[in-house]
Amino acid sequence: MLQALRHAQPADDPPATTAAAWAGGALAWAGAWALVLGLDGPIDLAHQALLVVLGGTLAALWWPPLAALAGGAAAVLAFNALLVPPRGSLAVARWQDALLLALMAGALAVAVGLIVRLRGQAGQARLHQARAEQLRQLGEALRDSGDPLAHAGVLQAQLAALAGAPVALLLCRAWPLADAAVATIGHADDEENAGLWHGLRQGRPMGPGTGRHGELAHWVLPLRGAVTEGGAALGAALLRLPPGRRHDDALRAHAQALCDQFGVALQRRFNREAADAATAQAQLQAVRNALLTAISHDYRTPLATILGAASSLQDQGQRLDPAQRAALAGRIVQEAEHLARLADNTLQLARLDAPGVVLQRDWESAEDLVGTVMRRARQRAPGRVLRARLEPGLPLLHCDAMLLTQLLDNLVDNALRHTPADAPVELLVRRAPGGPADAPPGVVLAVRDRGPGVAPAWRARIFEVFQRGESAAGAAPPRTGTGVGLAVCRAIARAHGGELTLRARNHGGSSFECHLPGTTQPAPAEGTA
Secondary structure (H helix, E strand, C coil), rough: CCHHHHCCCCCCCCCCCHHHHHHHHHHHHHHHHHHHCCCCCCCCHHHHHHHHHHHHHHHHCCCCCHHHHHHHHHHHHHHHHCCCCCCCCCCCCHHHHHHHHHHHHHHHHHHHHHHHHHHHHHHHHHHHHHHHHHHHHHHHHCCCCCCHHHHHHHHHHHHHHHHCCEEEEEEECCCCCCCCCCCEECCCCCCHHHHHHHHHHHHHCCCCCCCCCCCCCCEEEEECCCCCCCHHHCCCEEECCCCHHCCCCCHHHHHHHHHCCCHHHHHHHHHHHHHHHHHHHHHHHHHHHHHHHHHHCCCCHHHHHHHHHHHHHHCCCCCHHHHHHHHHHHHHHHHHHHHHHHHHHHHHHHHHHHCCCCCCCCCEHHHHHHHHHHHHHHHHHCCEEEEEEEECCCCCCCCCCCCCCCHHHHHHHHHHHCCCCCCCCEEEEEEEECCCCCCCCCEEEEEEEEECEEHHCCCCCCCCCCCCCCCCCCCCCCCCCCCCCHHHHHHHHHCCCCEEEEEECCCCCCEEEEECCCCCCCCCCCCCC
């Protein structure tokens, strides 16, 4: 298509003539004269004249207009000298022969004129087709791409094919416009670069034929989208043209159409980014509002318990026996620990949802992490049955120990709160099954219980923020949290490149499983056993 645009000619320019075209025209004349001379005698002079007109018409299909007219005039003179009596001279003996020669000349002139006009119209049609195809190709490339800047080279190549010279582009990478938020494609000197910036900021074309800065030796065309602040464009293109084509309005209109098509694509991208940012901001505000609502509601109960117990100790401490005072103090400690876990979960959820979060990773032993979690759980629930089972020879975990411990704490606390007092809770660590043979093995950390389980309709939603779900028996869970614990667990798992899933156990209960990807173990230092 670019080759077609390079070779397509405007309607008022003569078509390019090649050696093959000259040969085609000469062959047409040679064939016509062979018939004329070969049939001299069997047919009359008028029919011979028609053969000459036919040869001139066919030659006009290949030769340039002036050459075709000159060939026709030479053919009329040759016909007069060779075939019109008296033969061998340009004299004409009969007026009928003079009329025949005049009609031949007129017919050849009309035929050549019509052929030249048709050739011009055909060339113009090919040019329009090539330019329409160029617009279609650019439109398809931009339609299938989320980032128009990735296809800036296509626009540059198409404009260069039109201009016949290198093209420079100045494109906005973000909106509103800032000097640092532009991309320059192609070479432009200081003066040309200033013209590109002027065209971008003004949003109007410059150069010959535009009515603005007509003394320039190039065009500066804006990449216009929808209406922007101050009438600025979303980019600009600089087209260097030979002197003969600087006032080609049709060429400039087509180049401007290509630029505007790219500008509209940039505008769509910026509008989409602005809409996404507005949606994200609205979602963030909704989460904040929901979080504040959850905090104001769910933090009130433990705070009220703490306040009541502390007030009793303050006002009636002298009248209470030691067992009562110990119970109130224990209640305060228990509710304060519960508040601390709620606060930790809330803060971690906010931190992990922030972009660019960096984990404090180190190589940790699964045994150490599980031991820490089990000690805390037994302190919180000394009367519960807690078991830990670790597969032998587990690899080290490249993780943030504080976050992974919080994940397991949340899962164990969740199991303790939602299962009967006599139901055991188990913490299992094992290698993940499957995976490539040459890849380091992954690890699964699972907290399993024999409670009522989770209703099937809630298994996919239970990891969402502020969702508590209901049990498989249809009972709602106790309202003793903000509903962010499992959401924090999933966020921690995903921050480590893993995933948190829920699996219903065969004989009742649930298994919350954190799947962590395998990581290549560090090489042991020299001199270590």
